[in-house]
Amino acid sequence: MALTERNEIDQIEIVYGWNIQVRQATIIERDGEFVSRTFHRWVLTPDSDISGQEQKVQDICNAAWTPEVRQAYETFKVEQAQRMKP
Amino acid sequence: MPAIIDGSVGSQFPTTIGVGNATPSTSGAGITFPATQSASTDANTLDDYEEGTYTVTLTPNGGSMTMDANRQTFQYIKIGKLVIVQGYTRASSVSSPTGVVRFNLPFTSTAGTQFSGYSYNVAVGENLASGVSNGFNCDVSPSSSVSYIYYTAGGASAANWLAVGEKFQSNTNITVTLMYQAA
Numbered sequence: 001m002a003l004t005e006r007n008e009i010d011q012i013e014i015v016y017g018w019n020i021q022v023r024q025a026t027i028i029e030r031d032g033e034f035v036s037r038t039f040h041r042w043v044l045t046p047d048s049d050i051s052g053q054e055q056k057v058q059d060i061c062n063a064a065w066t067p068e069v070r071q072a073y074e075t076f077k078v079e080q081a082q083r084m085k086p
Numbered sequence: 087m088p089a090i091i092d093g094s095v096g097s098q099f100p101t102t103i104g105v106g107n108a109t110p111s112t113s114g115a116g117i118t119f120p121a122t123q124s125a126s127t128d129a130n131t132l133d134d135y136e137e138g139t140y141t142v143t144l145t146p147n148g149g150s151m152t153m154d155a156n157r158q159t160f161q162y163i164k165i166g167k168l169v170i171v172q173g174y175t176r177a178s179s180v181s182s183p184t185g186v187v188r189f190n191l192p193f194t195s196t197a198g199t200q201f202s203g204y205s206y207n208v209a210v211g212e213n214l215a216s217g218v219s220n221g222f223n224c225d226v227s228p229s230s231s232v233s234y235i236y237y238t239a240g241g242a243s244a245a246n247w248l249a250v251g252e253k254f255q256s257n258t259n260i261t262v263t264l265m266y267q268a269a
Binding site: 010011015016019021023025036037038039040041042043045076080081083 | 113121122136137138139140141147162190191192193194197227229230231234269
């Protein structure tokens with residue numbers, strides 16, 4: 001009886017243009033049969049360091065974050081900052 | 087025990103029901119949703135359930151904070167569009183933090199209409215610099231993947247919102263409970 005554990009990025013979503021939602025599934029199997037799955041998530045934005053991300057995540061970020069999207073994100077951040085006191 | 091589906095008395099399932107072609111979980115009894123949500127536009131349809139964790143980072147507007155790697159995991163539950171987050175985290179060291187302090191969320195918040203995308207939640211701080219109570223607000227803005235921590239003095243209007251960054255010091259702890267709608 002062998003238990004194995006593997007991690008895989010099983011979901012990448014682009015939300016409102018600049019938010020890249022990533023989900024990693026940790027899957028436990030016994031002799032190749034599914035036992036359990038847990039999730040870990042993160043959200044990337046154009047100011048995130050994506051150098052440590054899997055290549056497919058980097059590819060989607062780089063495709064989604066066009067100059068126009070990056071500009072829209074910067075505008076969004078300024079609007080948020082103006083609402084909050086420094 | 088077989089499933090019983092009888093329109094006259096209701097239905098009974100001994101184990102788990104898979105919807106959206108999801109493979110029913112072999113653990114316990116309940117409803118298994120697809121791993122990838124099949125979103126319904128119907129306001130009366132529950133179309134998603136997910137439990138998980140994420141790694142939280144506190145970021146001040148100015149200066150910096152180093153997180154305690156042993157207290158950096160928050161957990162979430164997503165029920166339909168409703169996201170519930172809870173956790174306890176610690177800035178193990180700080181370097182001249184200023185301004186509001188933000189932390190990341192597991193899902194982007196809804197844009198909403200007019201101002202309905204905003205939500206207002208709570209956090210409790212421990213081991214803070216003097217001159218501040220330990221009750222904070224956590225604000226989630228529309229279309230956002232972060233929440234801002236601040237506190238109020240003398241009233242709830244924006245004019246009384248005060249930055250909390252200066253109150254963080256080494257080993258300041260933050261306990262958070264928040265709820266918001268995802269996009």
